[in-house]
Each structure stands twice: as C-alpha cells, then as structure tokens.
Amino acid sequence: MLDKIFEAGVVGAGGAGFPTHVKYKARAEVFIVNAIECEPLLRTDRHIVEAFAPEIVAASLRIKAHLGADRAVIAVKEHNAGMVDALRKAAEGKAVELYLSPSVYPAGDEQNLIHCVTGRVVPTGGLPLDVGCVVSNAATVYQVYEALQGRPVTDKVITIGGAVRNPITVQAPIGTPLADLPALAGGPVGDCVYIIGGPLMGRVAESLEGESVTKTTGGLLAIPREAALLGRKDGDLQREVRMARAVCCQCSMCTQMCPRNAMGLNVQPHKIMRALAAGNCGLIGGETNGVWSCCDCGICTYYACNFGLHPSKMMQVYKDRMRKEGARPVKEVRYEPQGFETKRLPTGRLLSRLDLEKYDADAPFAGTVETPVVRIPLKMHTGGPDRPVVTAGTAVQKGQLIAEPEGLGARIHASIAGTVTQVTGQYIEIRMVT
Template structure:
C-alpha cells in the first residue's frame, strides 16, 4: 500500500519536512551517521542512492531495495523535492537482480534512473560511487555537494519516509553472519545488546570466537558483546579467533609500526590499488610507509594520511608482506590532529588515473583472499518484532556532539518517545525510546528496561 506524501511546494513546507526529519532523529544509516536534516537542507542537481553494499557478506541494502522498492523510491523523490534535484540515481550492483527488477517497476516515468555497478570493492565509497554513477570527481577532502550531488543510504531513505509520517528512528536493520547457525538479516530495536542480537541467530558460545561490527574490511572488533547496536550498525560477523582476517585488526599500534619498519619492501602495490589514489587524490601509502621507516618526506608526506578513507584495500588485499598501511594512516591522522596540523588543500590538477577502471577489486576474489568463502551465504530478511526487554541507547551514535538527555531515571517511556535532543549549539541528533519501559540509568547511554518492579513516574515531554 502506497503512502501519500505532501511534497514541499513552498519554503515553509520544505522547512517543515526538514524539521520532521530532524525530530525523527534520522542519520546516515550506512556510514558515520551524519544527521540527515543537515544534508537535505541544501540544493543539488542530483540525489544519488548508494545501494552498492560493497562490503562482503552484508545483505541489508540489497534486501531492502528488493522488498521495499516503493518506499525507497518514495524516499528518493522526497529528497529530490526538498533539495530541488532534477535527477535521481539509484546505484547498485548488477548481481542484485531482485532489487533491480523491483526498482525498475517503481521508477517508470519518473526522472530517476538505475546505474548498474560492477561487483567490485569499494563501490560503496562515496567518492567512488559518485564518480562511477555521474562521471563527476569529488575533490579530495570534500563532499559530494561540491559536485552538485547529495548521497543517501537505502535505509536512510526508508527512515525519511517514516519521519514524514511522524515515525521516529527506533530500529535498525543488520546482517548477522559468520559462525552462526543461521545467517539472518534482522530489524532490531536500537540499543539491543550485541550478545542478544547474536542469540537470535543461534549464536550463544563465544569461546574461541571474535565478532566484527560492520563489514570484514572496515568493521571493528567488538571488545564487549554487551555493548549495544546503534543507528549505524549494519552487520555482525562471528569468526574464529585464529581467522587470518582478524590478525591485522587486533595488532597493537606499536607492533604495526615495528613491522612496517622491518618489512616494507616499497613494492608500491598499496598505492597502485588505492581507490582514492586512483581518483587522483594526493595519497601514496608506499611513500608514507617509507617516511615511517626512514624519516623521509616529513610533514607533507604525513599529511597524505588525511586523504585515506581506511577502506582496507592496502591492508587486506594489496600488501604482499602482510602489513597495514591503513593502520599507519589512522595513527598518523590522530597524531596530526592532536598537533593541530590541517590537511593539505585539494590538488588543483586532480584527475582520474587511466588505470582506474582496470584496478577495481572483484568482490569474489576479495572474499577468497579474506578466506571468507564458507561464510558467503544468504542471510534472509526476517521482518519480525523480537521481544527485547532491555536496551542501552548511546548518547553519541552519530557525527557531531552527544545528544542531551531529556528524561530522568524512573520515568516510563513508550517506544518512539524522544529521550534525548541535540545540543543547543553544534551538530547532533534526537534519540527515541526503542521499546516501552522505564528509564533505569543515564550515563553515556540511556538504559531502558521493560521489566516490572522499578519505581516509575509518567513520561513528560516537557522535562
């Protein structure tokens, strides 16, 4: 059943819709969680849907596009209307047959086209997606808006449609895969513990295992399975502790640097295969490694690290010595930021390398290189309401400053009630209760429990 939307026909209506998106707490669901109301409050020629989902094993976006195509297109049309865009593009891989078929039916007669991507990594890198889909080159260190383009994740569009209907963000979709009984893609309340999410997929014994939150390339090791999922959690991957993928992810910083000094042979494969270098960014990881090893190049070479997207190609695919230029770049970025050193300006002569089309990393080959063939399985989407009775909603799960609690311990809240607001000054997002229950505690998270037996008081939105 299609939902009717009143498209913005005047500035006041446009502002009302932007405020609805803000009040609903919509942030980018597929990346760092940039507050969406800020991104849509702009003018652009093109709105691009990033449906590449280039990380191996994850299944969320492709299944949402296939199963909720009308809503995805509705969200795209809404953002086009708010931004004044004349063109909408849905970029997704050729292997997502069901999604392509469903979307083609919905875009007929509309100023929207589908752009078919090859199955390569990192097709979902925002800079790569924009270039592949439009031919426009986002300047180094800049955002797609610089080339008249706004990019949104698939689930973000669904949340925008809900926001217009006054339904806030309370749940997120994520794929649970790896060493689990049944890989699944689930919709769960934000704040559900990772251990409880894994239990739904039949994983109970963590002995000898480790969990990656996110994809195998850019995801992080989960230190505590009791920590909660957030608005941006898109995957949980369970792997044996001795799996080779985990070696570099668990390497201490001092050992990363020692190995780099001892083993880098300056083959420059890390540079030749770097997706950002191939788009003309001033980023040559082999020179950074040389500088770390021999002290050559100094500040300008170190500042190249700011251009690194930490996609992991150099670390998990390119380096023949098993080193991690990605980790070196991450360490340098932190140190340079601490010292107050800023990135260099975008190169005026930025141009795509002629070999860029031939140096894309095939996902099948990447899966083999990562030793993940046994885990490359379907993860069917389960649209169920799972009985979660306790959530811990982090105050900071988005780009910007932490949200400010507007509830107190002991208050009863219902799912969808606002529990935290953006700071008075600075970038931020609203947070909402993801279950019915009582606020138990407020620290860096708001803990809500559905269990009876706590002292309660009525929820008051003016508090």
C-alpha cells in the same frame, strides 16, 4: 521536510551518523541513493530495498525536489537481481535512474560512487557538495520516508553473519544488547570474536557485554579467533613500524591499488610506510595532502600487501599526527583519474584472499527482535551526546522523545514501551513492563 527529519532523529544509517536534516540543508545537482552495501557479508540494504523499494523511490523524489536536483540516482549492485527488479518496478515511469554497479570493493564508498555515477571527483578535503552531489544510504532514505509519515527512528536492520549456524537479517530496537543477537542465528561455530559492522571497516569486539544496537549498526559478524582477517585488523603500532622497516620492499602495490589514488587524489601509502619505518617524514617528499583522502577502505592492508603489513593503519596514524599538529587539507584533485576502471577489486577475489568466501551466504530476513530491556546510547551521531529529557521512573511509549541534541546532533526516541530504569551520561535504559 527538514523539520520532520529532525523530529524523527534521522542520521546517516550507513555508518557515518551525520544528522540528515543538516546534510539536506543544501542545493545540489545530483541526489544519489547508495544501496550498494559496500562491505561484503552484509545483507541489510538488500532486505530494505527488496521490501520497501516503492517507499525508497518516493522518498528519493521528495529529496530530489527539496535539493533542487536535476537527477535522482539509486545505485545497486547488478548481481542482486531481487533488488534490481524491485527498484525497476518501483521506478517505472518516474524521474529516478538506476546505476548498476559491478560487484567490486569499495563500490559503496561515497566518493567512489560519485565518480562512477557522474565522472566527477570530490577533492581532497572536500565534500560531495563541492561537485554538486548529495549521497544517502538506502536505509537513511527509507527512514526519511518514515519520518515524513511522522514515524521516528526506533529500530535498525542488522545482519548477523560470519561463523554462525544460520546467518540472518533482523530488525532490532535501538539499544538491544548485541550479546543477545548471535543466539538468534544459532550461535557461533567454534571459538569466535565479533566484528561490529563489516569485515573490513568494522571494529573487533572480544566481548559483546555492554555493546548495544545503534542507529548506525549494520552487522554483527562472528569470526574464528584463528582467522587471518583478525591478524590484519589488529597489531601494535611499534611492531608495525618494526615490520615495515624489516620487510617493506617499496613495491608500491598499496599505492597502485588504492581507489582514491586512481581518482587522482594522490593517496600514496607506500611513501607513508617508508617515512614512518625510517622515522624520517622528509621521505614523503612533501606529498602529504593526499593522506587526508584515505578512506580507510583497507584494500592496501587486506589485499595489496603481500607481506601482511598494515598500510591503512599507518595512513591513519599519520593523518592523526597531522591533525594534532594543526595541519589542514588543501582542496585539490592532484591529477586526472588514471586507470580507475582497471583497479576495481572484484569482491570475490577479496573474500578469497581473506578466506571469508565460506561466510558469503544468504542471510534471509527473520523478523523483528523482541527484547525486554534496551540501553540506548546518547551519542549515535556526529556531534556531542544528547541531553536526556526523561528521568528514572518515567513511563515511556515506543517512539517517545527521550533525548535532545545540544548543538550538532539528532533526537533520540524510545525503541520499546516501558519504564526508564537508568539515565547516565552514556545511555538511557528502558525496561519493558510485564
């Protein structure tokens, strides 16, 4: 099974991009399929599960057997009736469980989900395997099914949403120019920038020129320039430090609402805010190990802080500082989970706070995108860039191998049939022959 997954180039499709054939070189007690779709406004998992529930169940059983796991659990939000019905029908009479999650954020966070399904807590600096678990995104599991049939990863399901006229979900060849996608949804409404990914953890792009669909792209959201969300995603570091010094009142709401802190991982953003604002790291009081457990979900920034400060950004700054200084996390769960169930943030409240509820619309599947040219990045995964095995002028078929990993990585295949027109250190361009 691992050989077929490697040959197909499967990586974590939910955003991490970790090579799946490496992740599955393990033994585990519980295999969890994450179909929760953590970020609001995205509908990719919904389409994949509703369309391919039998395939996902079949692949889950294969993976469960390979891992030697006692349980296979598919996690989905309980309000997504179409997904729940499709999975119940596909799993009937099979050794697969369903976990139905309330609509809270960040329910799809890997460690959050493990705690909800098993009651276990992944320690700071640890991996799911430390508590006997392996977790894969629903799209990844479907790609594993395809790999077992001998079909490589060539396409990605993406939601085109936000401030567009007709939000849709499409399947696009990897390497499709992102600039071509908004028009498929009727184009943006007003003067917009784009978020590649979800609204909270995705990155802002002023322009889509040079941006392509990758194996981990899940969404493309048009966001009006005046939206409050963008102000919370942006910000100069020195300005943030000055603002924290001026207005942070140490109310500790950022820490109180942190889901990782509630799991006992001692994540305390208010102390990092205090230390960086004062320029005195001693004010953290030696409580630095929990910083490694921050997953950058953004609850502290987008919801908890009433002053519009950016604790999550400060956490990442401090984490980078520790990394550069050679610090390493100590594996620990500092204390027993405290108040976890009472600190789960309803997604509707989060969308309302960010003034995004008007974009929380259905995004029906609109078919497969056809594109005459793709630029396929050589790095879409954890590890280094792949080594091209084709040159300019090579004729390729869809699914043909075009790049190999050197060390940790994943194979890359042509996503359309055509001729290779460019090979650079960053991408391989293929043009369809007309």
